[in-house]
Amino acid sequence: MFLEDACTKILDNLWEGAYLLDEDRTIVYWNRGAEIITGYTQKEVVGRHCRDNILVHIGEDGRELCKEICPALISLRKGVTKQNKAYLQHKKGYRVGVKIKTFPVYIQDKKYVLELFQESYDDYFVLNHFEKLAQSSLLDPLTGLPNRRYLLTKLEENINLFKRYNFSFGVIFLDIDNFKLINDTYGHGAGDEVLKVLGKTLQNLARKGDVFGRFGGEEFLGLVIVKGLKELQLVANRLRVIVEHSKAFYQDKVLRFTISVGATLVSPEDTSESIVERADRLMYLAKKEGKNRVVVG
Structure with a gap:
């Protein structure tokens, strides 16, 4: 429990956005950085499925990542780290360019995927x-x-x-x-x-x-x-x-x-x-x- 609380505290104080998905791709955690970058609050997101396509990630080639080549799903199924550039949809409707990193994590013998993302311009x-x-x-x-x-x-x-x-x-x-x-x-x-x-x-x-x-x-x-x-x-x-x-x-x-x-x-x-x-x-x-x-x- 101490370790979980410590990790949550660390993630909550990151500049980057961070969210955690369970094996069903349900969002179980959403940090303050994710709120700032996307405009969506934790209450609006936690409990919803990644596949609901809330952020509608578009890859550099113009494809919808969540529908075709979801990095989180690949990390979940293959146990690998994925890095991508994408454009997510802000709550206000406009697009934000981000760098994404997804990788599997284990908490109390349960498998999750952590996604970190940050805005990709200076x-x-x-x-x-x-x-x-x-x-x-x-x-x-x-x-x-x-x-x-x-x-x-x-x-x-x-x-x-x-x-x-x-x-x-x-x-x-x-x-x-x-x-x-x-x-x-x-x-x-x-x-x-x-x-x-x-x-x-x-x-x-x-x-x-x-x-x-x-x-x-x-x-x-x-x-x-x-x-x-x-x-x-x-x-x-x-x-x-x-x-x-x-x-x-x-x-x-x-x-x-x-x-x-x-x-x-x-x-x-x-x-x-x-x-x-x-x-x-x-x-x-x-x-x-x-x-x-x-x-x-």
């Missing part, structure tokens, strides 16, 4: 960077993302780096599908909540060196470091899938939404205007082909 760097942008009026006030002015300045810098040092990057242009319908059906307050959830998700999905911002209205622009079209396709499609599995809340409504995405690589003759126009055309092609899809070119 929190201090992100907050410090965004504070500076806010002070320079370069943040969009609704979404908290960089605004059009900052994006175009950063794009110009990236093009110059490409022409001088062959610094390859891609531009992702995305637009929320049926956004006018959301506003017309539920009101502009609902549309604002969708924009805020998408903004938070994009901020959390950005890898080191990537920048996402609000370009205007329901349009967003991403500048992503990639080596070629194949990697750009993977990045853009992962983004599409993760947004598809996000949600916004407005009054008593749960709002699901999707995005159409156009993505293109920088080329030697590009200007900031030409590459944005090309990505925009590809995005409209994605709309024309049925929405909720990616077109790369």
